[in-house]
Amino acid sequence: MNSPAFLIKKLKELIMLAKSAENGFEKASVYAASQAIANDFDKNSQHFDIYTMEKILNTCWHIRAAIGYDITNGHSSSSHITWALGELLTLENLLDERTQLIQD
Template sequence: MNDVKFVLQKLRRLMDMARDADDDFERAAAYAASMRVLDDLRAESQGRESESFERLRWSLAAILGYDVTNDYDNSQHFVWALGAFDVIERLFCRS
């Protein structure tokens, strides 16, 4: 990965797309892209903050309909996703 900050910006945009997706195609595209980017970032993190990666993965998947919501609405999952993203962003920006 050449530019982690660039990838983090793209992931943040994918999070917005997940929140705003209107149809199955948009949800599938946001899911596939965000999971791929998360996998790449997780590999780059060398095992640090693995819980934050898992929280972000679960919340995005739940928002997009690819995981259970545990009876929480999308807005709550989005708040959790933002919190996890913030931890991940700080991990890379302080490295």
């Protein structure tokens, strides 16, 4: 697995790409990348607690919903982008907090 911090950075990039994706190729690319990251974390889930995994999977779901590759529950693409950013911010804070605990 790549560094979790590196993958978090890539998720942020994917959120921005999802926001601007206009054609099928761009949307399919964002879908594939977000799914690959979700799978990578899922394969290594034993290294993360349930709450962290929930944030990772929710971020990826919101990305996919924003581009029309997952259920939207009736919400707009812009709502899913906002929620993905919120989930990602929480995830970044969790990983920073845990890194700080390890260093102390």
